[in-house]
Amino acid sequence: GQNIDQPTEMTATEGAIVQINCTYQTSGFNGLFWYQQHAGEAPTFLSYNVLDGLEEKGRFSSFLSRSKGYSYLLLKELQMKDSASYLCAVLDSNYQLIWGAGTKLIIKP
């Protein structure tokens, strides 16, 4: 079956750095997405990786290793507004998104 694993919850301090991991086992791979979802709101796009390596976008970076079935989202200079759930999703061989359950990130002052 298809499976995406993320930690359920993480806590970090304002101004610090946090890394959210995602491991996946899917039938085929056509890219990996990270979305941010604030409580009670819709998911919004953060990043897309299809090749191995690090993609940097401001305070957020996303890394992919296809051979290991592994990705992480790195958030730097954490702000209170970064408190949200972070969803990892893989585009499978049928071009359908398979979603992880999400990681709830709590930022403390």
Added chain:
Amino acid sequence: NAGVTQTPKFRVLKTGQSMTLLCAQDMNHEYMYWYRQDPGMGLRLIHYSVGEGTTAKGEVPDGYNVSRLKKQNFLLGLESAAPSQTSVYFCASSLSSGGAETQYFGPGTRLLVL
């Protein structure tokens, strides 16, 4: 440019009642999706559409029906609601299904079935 909109925002149903959730997008996207989101689980695809007049089943289609009569609208119907259908329903759209095409989500409909 409203993006993706959903109506209603919140609804309470009794077991056995029916209802229709409406999704509309103004981005001229070909692909539209209906997901449900439950605590502790990832988004699960109910049905999707690759263009006007076409629909297909996703991961959890039982108990739901959909229609896409117009390109900009995607309707999700519950013929006889059950408590197991209590969930948050998200509609999404994308230009296509491949590669880096981002899915844009509506604000969600919170459904409680008693």
